[in-house]
Amino acid sequence: MSNKFHEIITKHADALDLNIHYDNEHMISVMFNMEGGRSQRVVVMHHPSESGNSDIVEIASAVLDVSSMPDQMLGTSMALRLLRENDKSLCAGWALDKVGGCHLVAMGNWWLDDLDTEEFATTLYGVAQMADGLESQLGVDNF
Amino acid sequence: MSNPYPSSFTDKIITYCDQIGWNYEVTSEGSVKMLFMENDERSQMVFFNSQQSAKGTEVVCVSSPVVRLSTIRESDVDQKALFNELLEHNGRSTNYRWAFTPLSEDDELLIACVDLLLETMDEREMTAAVSAVSSVADQMESRFGVDEF
Numbered sequence: 702m703s704n705k706f707h708e709i710i711t712k713h714a715d716a717l718d719l720n721i722h723y724d725n726e727h728m729i730s731v732m733f734n735m736e737g738g739r740s741q742r743v744v745v746m747h748h749p750s751e752s753g754n755s756d757i758v759e760i761a762s763a764v765l766d767v768s769s770m771p772d773q774m775l776g777t778s779m780a781l782r783l784l785r786e787n788d789k790s791l792c793a794g795w796a797l798d799k800v801g802g803c804h805l806v807a808m809g810n811w812w813l814d815d816l817d818t819e820e821f822a823t824t825l826y827g828v829a830q831m832a833d834g835l836e837s838q839l840g841v842d843n844f
Numbered sequence: 845m846s847n848p849y850p851s852s853f854t855d856k857i858i859t860y861c862d863q864i865g866w867n868y869e870v871t872s873e874g875s876v877k878m879l880f881m882e883n884d885e886r887s888q889m890v891f892f893n894s895q896q897s898a899k900g901t902e903v904v905c906v907s908s909p910v911v912r913l914s915t916i917r918e919s920d921v922d923q924k925a926l927f928n929e930l931l932e933h934n935g936r937s938t939n940y941r942w943a944f945t946p947l948s949e950d951d952e953l954l955i956a957c958v959d960l961l962l963e964t965m966d967e968r969e970m971t972a973a974v975s976a977v978s979s980v981a982d983q984m985e986s987r988f989g990v991d992e993f
Binding site for chain 2: 774775783795797800810815820
């Protein structure tokens with residue numbers, strides 16, 4: 702199952718001494734043990750480009766299944782709060798991911814070919830902390 | 845053009861701007877602004893601001909302003925639908941995110957933004973970031989019928 706995506710992410714994961722799980726050809730996941738016995742799963746997804754030289758790496762961690770909420774939408778004040786937090790969250794941000802449902806996620810993207818270990822680490826740890834922090838505030842540990 | 849506020853941040857930004865041929869104004873050791881010309885003759889303000897990550901890494905925040913929150917609130921726009929739509933855009937986008945940033949004590953600004961690490965940022969990444977935020981900000985401005993920035 703080895704490919705360019707796997708090779709690049711494995712190289713950065715090894716540099717950060719991370720244990721990664723190869724979910725499939727285009728997805729790798731990392732499970733972090735957070736404070737207070739909590740855990741947080743971060744998925745690293747590969748979005749190939751037609752040209753092959755502008756592939757995107759999406760690094761994301763889910764917080765909340767929004768599918769069951771009215772109109773699959775967050776409330777006005779919650780959505781505004783998250784957009785405000787997006788001004789302070791560096792190399793990551795809050796988003797609604799409607800692929801395979803509707804989930805509130807912390808996520809960030811980089812170009813695969815240009816991805817450095819520091820860039821990978823900044824977003825990987827950033828989304829894990831954002832997602833776990835909000836889950837903790839909401840009193841859940843779903844992801 | 846001489847740099848009135850030399851720093852590792854401003855030096856790198858203006859080196860790339862000079863190479864590309866963009867006009868800019870260095871406003872402090874941690875901020876540069878420029879006017880990006882869109883293809884349709886519209887122009888769009890783009891800001892480069894320096895921020896430090898929790899681990900002390902210097903981050904280049906590239907942003908382009910769209911509309912004041914007060915303007916949104918005074919309009920007949922469904923705020924819940926809009927804010928959720930912006931978060932959905934963030935989920936689909938690969939190169940920018942929407943955010944609200946403080947403008948004054950009682951107002952905020954909707955911005956399109958993207959962050960890059962100063963140390964690893966190259967000219968291609970900076971160019972793509974400027975193009976992405978200015979393009980989507982200009983499109984969103986059109987939707988609100990404003991061209992303030």
